[in-house]
Amino acid sequence: MVTIRRDGEEVRAGDDGEMGDAVRPAKSAQRAMFERGFRAWSGLVDTARKATGLPDSCFDLNMLADVPSLSPGLDLKAEDGWLRATGTSTWATDGSDNSVYIEKQIDIDISRRWPTNITLTDRDLDYCSWFGRADNHIAVLVLAWAYILSARWTELVSGAVLEYNNNSQIVDGDHVISVNTGKVNDDAARWWAAVLSQDGWEAYIPSDESRFKSPWSIALKSPVRFRLSHQGETLVQPKAISSVDALGYIKEYCNFHGVTDQCYAALSVALLLPRLSSRGRNVPLPIPKLNHEACVSGIIKERASHEQLYEFKYLDKFLVLSCNTKGVCGLLSSIFYDPKVACNFASPWVQAIVAAIKHVGDTQIIHVMAARSPHLAFIWLGAIITGFHNDVVRDGRFGLIPIEPHSAMWTGTIQSFMQEPLSKPLVTDGYISRANECRLLHIIQDEFHERWPLSPWHPFGQTALEDTEPSVRSNVEKVTGGLVYAKWRWASKEGSLTHQVPRGSLVPVFRELAEVPDIPVSYEGFRDKDVVSENATRMIFDWLRFEGYPASERPIYTHEWFAVDNSDEDAHFQAIQKAERLRRRGLGQQI
Numbered sequence: 001m002v003t004i005r006r007d008g009e010e011v012r013a014g015d016d017g018e019m020g021d022a023v024r025p026a027k028s029a030q031r032a033m034f035e036r037g038f039r040a041w042s043g044l045v046d047t048a049r050k051a052t053g054l055p056d057s058c059f060d061l062n063m064l065a066d067v068p069s070l071s072p073g074l075d076l077k078a079e080d081g082w083l084r085a086t087g088t089s090t091w092a093t094d095g096s097d098n099s100v101y102i103e104k105q106i107d108i109d110i111s112r113r114w115p116t117n118i119t120l121t122d123r124d125l126d127y128c129s130w131f132g133r134a135d136n137h138i139a140v141l142v143l144a145w146a147y148i149l150s151a152r153w154t155e156l157v158s159g160a161v162l163e164y165n166n167n168s169q170i171v172d173g174d175h176v177i178s179v180n181t182g183k184v185n186d187d188a189a190r191w192w193a194a195v196l197s198q199d200g201w202e203a204y205i206p207s208d209e210s211r212f213k214s215p216w217s218i219a220l221k222s223p224v225r226f227r228l229s230h231q232g233e234t235l236v237q238p239k240a241i242s243s244v245d246a247l248g249y250i251k252e253y254c255n256f257h258g259v260t261d262q263c264y265a266a267l268s269v270a271l272l273l274p275r276l277s278s279r280g281r282n283v284p285l286p287i288p289k290l291n292h293e294a295c296v297s298g299i300i301k302e303r304a305s306h307e308q309l310y311e312f313k314y315l316d317k318f319l320v321l322s323c324n325t326k327g328v329c330g331l332l333s334s335i336f337y338d339p340k341v342a343c344n345f346a347s348p349w350v351q352a353i354v355a356a357i358k359h360v361g362d363t364q365i366i367h368v369m370a371a372r373s374p375h376l377a378f379i380w381l382g383a384i385i386t387g388f389h390n391d392v393v394r395d396g397r398f399g400l401i402p403i404e405p406h407s408a409m410w411t412g413t414i415q416s417f418m419q420e421p422l423s424k425p426l427v428t429d430g431y432i433s434r435a436n437e438c439r440l441l442h443i444i445q446d447e448f449h450e451r452w453p454l455s456p457w458h459p460f461g462q463t464a465l466e467d468t469e470p471s472v473r474s475n476v477e478k479v480t481g482g483l484v485y486a487k488w489r490w491a492s493k494e495g496s497l498t499h500q501v502p503r504g505s506l507v508p509v510f511r512e513l514a515e516v517p518d519i520p521v522s523y524e525g526f527r528d529k530d531v532v533s534e535n536a537t538r539m540i541f542d543w544l545r546f547e548g549y550p551a552s553e554r555p556i557y558t559h560e561w562f563a564v565d566n567s568d569e570d571a572h573f574q575a576i577q578k579a580e581r582l583r584r585r586g587l588g589q590q591i
Contacts, residue, residue: 022555023344023537023562024530030348033341034526036515037352041368043516045360048367054130055370057377059264061308063411068488068499069316070323072156075491076110083111083157083205083212085323086491089406093443094421094481102445102483106406108323109274110157111205111212116277118142120222121284123387126363130265137259138385139285140179140226141266143195143218144250149270149322150203150214151243152315158493160214162203162240164194177288180229182256188249189228191241196226201240215274215323224287244312251310260307267309268382271318275325276386283386327407332383332392334408334415335372336401336456339510343457343540346399347533348526354397355525365389373511375412399532403456409485414510417458418442421482427465432476434459437468438544443479446471453543455536467550534561 020026025033074085084107093100120139127136154160181192194200203214241249254263269285276283308314321328341349357368366384370377383389395401408415422443423436432440435458441449446469465473488499538561549557556562 021559023559024533025344027528030345031523031526033345034348034352034523035521037338037349038356038521038525039515039517039519040513041353041356041372042519043514044368044371045356045364046516046519047371048360048364051364051367052129053132054261054381055367055374055377057370057374058366058381059261059378060375061314061378063375063378064314064317064321066412067317067321067410068490070110070153070156070319071316071490071492071497071499073158073492073494073497074110074156075493076157077107078207078212081113081210082109084108085110087406087488088491089409089488090486091483092486093479094484100443100445100479101486102443102450104405104451106324108320109325110153110215110319110323112215112217112274112277113210113213114277115213115217115219116273117221117282118218119282119284120220120224120287122287123284126361127286129363130366131259131261135257135289136286137254137257137262137288137290138266138269139288140196140290141250141254141259141263142269142285143220144192144246144253145267145270146216146218146273147191147195147201147203148243148246148250148315149216149318150201151240151246153214153216153319154203155243156316156319157205160203160205162201164190164201164240165197165199175224176227177224177290178227178229179288179290180256181253184249184252187238187241187245188252190238191246191249192253193228194240196228198225215277216270218273221282243315247310247312247315251307260309264309264378265381265385267318268378268380269385270382271322271379272328272382272386272388274322275328276388278325285385321407321410324404324407326402327404327410328379329392330402330404330407330415331376331379331411331413332389333396333401334376334413335369335392336396337415338513339414339417339420339458341457342460343455343536344460344533346457346536347530350396350399350532351525351527354393355522357393358525362389372513373413399535401456403452403454405452406485408508412508414508416452416456418452419482419508422480424480426476426480430465431462432465432468432472433462434544437463437472438540439482440472440475440479441469441544443483444471444475448546449543453540455539455543457536457540459537459540459544463550464552467552469547530561537561538564 018027020029068087070085076083076085078084086105086107089104089106091102091104118139127138128134151162154162179192179196181188184192198220203217204211250263254260269283273283336350336353338349357365360368362384366377366380369380369384369389373380380389383392403415405415407413408419414420417435418439420435420439422439423433426432426436426440438449438453438459442452465476490497490499541556541562545553545557
């Protein structure tokens with residue numbers, strides 16, 4: 001019997017008169033799940049409100065260690081105006097006597113048809129509390145990183161061109177901001193002039209029909225203009241500089257101003273540009289406030305030891321992580337996943353998270369997300385600066401939680417129950433859990449189960465072994481452990497380029513949240529609607545029982561959640577549309 005507290009009174013399961021059934025949990029059980037999630041996330045929120053500065057995890061790039069590098073000589077395919085690179089990962093069973101090897105293929109867009117629009121706004125983020133100083137250079141540094149990433153792209157992609165344009169004039173009446181680069185050479189001065197100008201440079205692959213643009217191509221859409229202030233000779237018109245030279249110049253700038261921490265934030269924003277561009281949105285960046293003294297409330301804290309972002313070896317990894325736009329969304333959305341939450345409890349769990357963080361300001365939300373997933377704090381930094389974190393939360397609220405196996409395994413992130421190993425023993429008293437049934441079907445690559453299910457949440461309950469597929473019964477004694485990402489290869493013009501990964505190095509471990517028992521629970525965000533649970537349950541059972549249900553599961557497949565009529569068919573897409581409307585409404589308020 002479950003005992004919970006509601007408004008100071010003890011309530012037992014079933015006391016509210018709303019008992020569960022074969023699929024839908026009792027209302028009391030749903031409320032208990034909401035309480036667990038609310039207390040766990042409220043604990044993160046309480047800690048975040050006491051924090052100052054930025055978490056050190058925001059400056060940790062260890063998540064990149066196993067991301068494959070973009071390689072030269074790739075066999076690119078042009079489809080629908082995009083250039084795509086194809087990669088193939090190999091996965092092996094860990095712990096089985098008879099190892100199983102499977103391959104997963106992914107196409108990654110490495111070009112764009114249009115640049116990403118950058119706008120400069122007065123959005124009120126308290127950068128002083130983040131960086132310990134009142135001035136901010138983030139927009140300037142984002143423009144610089146967009147060039148650096150694009151320059152490296154042109155060096156790796158066959159036929160790509162990088163060139164300066166002659167668009168550095170200051171128009172009368174424009175708001176002009178002077179950017180001091182210190183004492184720099186002619187090449188650096190000309191580079192900064194191109195970076196700070198509207199359409200000052202271009203990276204593309206020419207074709208007969210159109211130009212395939214770099215994924216980090218940008219268009220500065222703002223009345224604000226920049227004027228270069230530097231100590232050096234008259235600007236000349238040299239050839240566009242390389243990525244390694246530009247990396248050196250941005251490092252000099254950050255050392256000159258003491259803003260290496262802001263450079264991390266700017267890089268995080270730049271890595272999100274391909275994803276933000278795919279949503280057709282303007283990217284709002286703060287209007288630069290330069291040459292200010294350290295603010296009274298803080299001390300300038302230059303993280304001199306955190307300079308790994310200037311290391312050239314990371315550039316090729318940045319390109320792959322950034323271009324895998326679905327993967328980036330999957331990483332950010334992984335905050336919603338918890339291995340203890342079954343598909344039919346997804347609604348109260350997601351509601352609890354949204355309710356707990358509802359009133360957390362943008363400045364403090366970075367501490368919440370960094371505490372939840374420290375290894376992803378660096379990516380969250382850019383999401384918060386651009387407002388993309390609001391999209392992630394809104395989509396998650398409606399159960400729109402994307403999963404991408406490659407980004408998950410590269411970064412050691414748990415996104416789905418499918419990443420967990422098979423239980424030991426696999427069969428108990430003649431039954432196998434439905435979660436293990438799903439994992440086993442995928443490991444043996446049973447027909448219709450070659451890919452992960454779209455729902456991250458595991459199915460509830462267990463199946464009698466005699467009711468499972470013949471392929472399951474014949475493999476329960478043979479397969480143990482789970483699938484481990486083993487290696488990666490690119491499709492190239494010269495054959496296959498292989499990026500080796502040491503076996504067993506990429507086994508994600510879920511960071512369990514501690515529930516704080518003495519935190520009072522607000523039920524304002526608890527809703528009776530089960531849309532997220534209903535969709536998650538239907539998706540995972542449709543995947544598991546693609547070829548039909550055993551007779552013993554009649555109470556499940558005849559449940560109203562599975563009785564899809566014409567209106568229910570579009571429920572998932574209606575949720576997408578509603579999330580998009582809310583996103584655009586919020587975007588309009590920001591800009």
